Amino acid sequence: MNEPEAPFANVAIIGLGLIGGSVGLAVHETMPKVRTYGWDADAHVREVAAERNLAHAIPANIDDAVADADLVVLCVPVRAMESVAAQLKGKLKPTCVISDVGSCKKSVADAIARQLPGQPIVPAHPVAGTEHSGPEAGFASLFQNRWCIVTPAEGVDQAHVDKVIAFWRAMGATVETMAPDHHDRVLAVTSHVPHLIAYTIVGTASDLEEVTRSEVIKYSAGGFRDFTRIAASDPTMWRDVFLSNKDAVLEILQRFSEDLTALQRAIRWGDGDALFDRFSKTREVRRSIIEEGQDDARPDFGRHDHGDAPGAGMPGDDSD
Amino acid sequence: MNEPEAPFANVAIIGLGLIGGSVGLAVHETMPKVRTYGWDADAHVREVAAERNLAHAIPANIDDAVADADLVVLCVPVRAMESVAAQLKGKLKPTCVISDVGSCKKSVADAIARQLPGQPIVPAHPVAGTEHSGPEAGFASLFQNRWCIVTPAEGVDQAHVDKVIAFWRAMGATVETMAPDHHDRVLAVTSHVPHLIAYTIVGTASDLEEVTRSEVIKYSAGGFRDFTRIAASDPTMWRDVFLSNKDAVLEILQRFSEDLTALQRAIRWGDGDALFDRFSKTREVRRSIIEEGQDDARPDFGRHDHGDAPGAGMPGDDSD
Known part of the structure; x- marks a missing residue:
């Protein structure tokens, strides 16, 4: 060259x-x-x-x-x-x-x-x-x-x-x-709001009276632990991100809250069809991410591949 | 034996x-x-x-x-x-x-x-x-x-x-x-609500007008893609979980919404200290999960370990 x-x-x-x-x-x-x-x-x-x-x-x-x-x-x-x-x-x-x-x-x-x-x-x-x-x-x-x-x-x-x-x-x-504005909207969705939600649920779980901290940690493999990983990111960096990208973050959060309220209502009123429809759609998004090479298709990110058998790596796993 | x-x-x-x-x-x-x-x-x-x-x-x-x-x-x-x-x-x-x-x-x-x-x-x-x-x-x-x-x-x-x-x-x-009741509360926190939140944010992101589906997928490594993994779980199974564990799920969701509203308010009013405090606490939870062997301590779950160099596996990564 x-x-x-x-x-x-x-x-x-x-x-x-x-x-x-x-x-x-x-x-x-x-x-x-x-x-x-x-x-x-x-x-x-x-x-x-x-x-x-x-x-x-x-x-x-x-x-x-x-x-x-x-x-x-x-x-x-x-x-x-x-x-x-x-x-x-x-x-x-x-x-x-x-x-x-x-x-x-x-x-x-x-x-x-x-x-x-x-x-x-x-x-x-x-x-x-x-x-x-x-x-x-x-x-x-x-x-x-x-x-x-x-x-x-x-x-x-x-x-x-x-x-x-x-x-x-x-x-x-x-x-x-x-364009800078568009960047900030895209990242609010793909990064900033997901981090805020992860920080929130990890905080909510730590504050419960009826479920102990040690139980939360013990059974975190049911899905919770994925959130703890991104909620372990640098606090100063993330404080600054939310304050600096306030408008886009607040707008996406508002939409998220509406969508969560709709699912909450479906649970309260026993509307299984609404839940099923929503859960089926999100599967497709995952499929696209795998197809575009943006994530690892191996179950559970291949977390266990460093053990001697699939699943031998550590106790607990996701999606259950 | x-x-x-x-x-x-x-x-x-x-x-x-x-x-x-x-x-x-x-x-x-x-x-x-x-x-x-x-x-x-x-x-x-x-x-x-x-x-x-x-x-x-x-x-x-x-x-x-x-x-x-x-x-x-x-x-x-x-x-x-x-x-x-x-x-x-x-x-x-x-x-x-x-x-x-x-x-x-x-x-x-x-x-x-x-x-x-x-x-x-x-x-x-x-x-x-x-x-x-x-x-x-x-x-x-x-x-x-x-x-x-x-x-x-x-x-x-x-x-x-x-x-x-x-x-x-x-x-x-x-x-x-x-006890069955206690099980249902613990799993609502460590598994059921995290799944519902993941399903929700993936749905919210797919429905935006200003940010295209392909942008969401392309830049999903910023944090979003971890959510898509658990939001790819079996829709029938999860519909049934939410309908069957309704009371515990709704109670934890209510607390989560309150906590999210508090952080949303801190962002709106520029309360950086409140954000920093919350984000620092959640780091400790991650540390405990790693210490108890409930997850992989390698950055990004060791996703890239199957490539020829750290990071060679796929485009994009978390926490940014």
Whole structure:
């Protein structure tokens, strides 16, 4: 391949948690000529990040991390983006592209633009992650075959957009571009509201008087434990997501509540046909997700495949 | 070991779906001297079951399946239990123990007792399953290291209870006994309400106008796809569960709705502390579930472990 191996020579990663750390490791693996700089507000995080080589240089001062950068990727919780952007004022090369990895795009893009007017801004959202967080959690292949949604601001130079797209493609992601508003609606449905619901039911279950916490844990294999996994995600990140994508989240929640009330009413009045119809439709959605390669078709996600027999992995299982 | 290898000589399995089929295969593997009889109302299911050897004999007539039985295990949807029990009137040996595998215990035990008064009844609920259903779905190790909850009716001979417990232990389950009412409350929390919520959100997402079905599927890795898995479970089984465990399900749903409303209000009014507190607590529940060996600690359930690198399995991942 004769094409240049990387769209940016110097990349600064601000925030070295699961996503920031994975960006560093992925850049090192897929674009070895790129020089990476990392920074995190937390000195302990910087220390762990240095041990794990999440970036080539991890200075104590944010100014030193961004001075040479051709691309700055902000990997902090979405409500921290604005104050971090404020710290970068007057510290960047004029051609330096600002990007981020936030789960909400409209409010983040606006916040960065307020602080860094004139700087090229090309927000991105890699739809990737795990329930683990912190500088220990990242790994180089996190973005391989994952979607990354790029939401360019109006009027930004297409050359900058193309370079950000090339950057994510180099790390293995499949890139789509989308308007920021539309991104926020889509993610409210596929990610934000599911997380809020998971957090809620796990909280409801912990607060019961008649059923003990230990019973909930013991019999969690009946379906509950899938919710606990996503309800174990980083609390700061998710608090920020809900506050930043308020309108879309509240709208989807309202629809969800109406739909739940309808099923609740069907249960109360013994309307088995309404329940059956609804439950049959949702099966088709699962089928499409499997067909499109968006999830594992093996029963129970293949959870037991690391045991010596199917099902030998651990006590309890789903759907019953 | 000099102890008798199996508590029952002849076992009849009525209903040859995921659970019934797995019981047959598990008996053959763990209690090879036991003679099994299988029956299903659906001739096609009987045919597939015979091909897969889910039972030694699969007669077309239910009478022939139960005539010699020392144990009958009813493995049909919970609202079908009563009509199946009615077909067994006068067909059983007086000492034959009736058990079942239903996900609700109180209403099922009452229904069986109405139809078969005087017969020893020892209901059981193996907390095991996958999102797949039908006679192709079962496997012998389904109950290995899973919980099985036995809910003996008042006044039933302890010798019968002990034999049913021994039967499930032989198949690898860890058995607990519980009052039927309490079982129904515990499972409402750990299984029934989580399934209803999953069915609801998957339905809500499919019905949106502004976000297309294909976008929902494409970006489902953000959290949504975990819900689609449990919302792919058997519609008949789940319709029956909700109608049969109505009171406990409605009570937990009411609490869930209150909790969700509180979080919704916190989002609307920008109360970040309330959100953060709630999200931090639920993390602890996950930790306990991992510590008690009730789920896989690997990120994302180890979904990607079958690829050539972590994350190589499929596009998209959770928690973002």
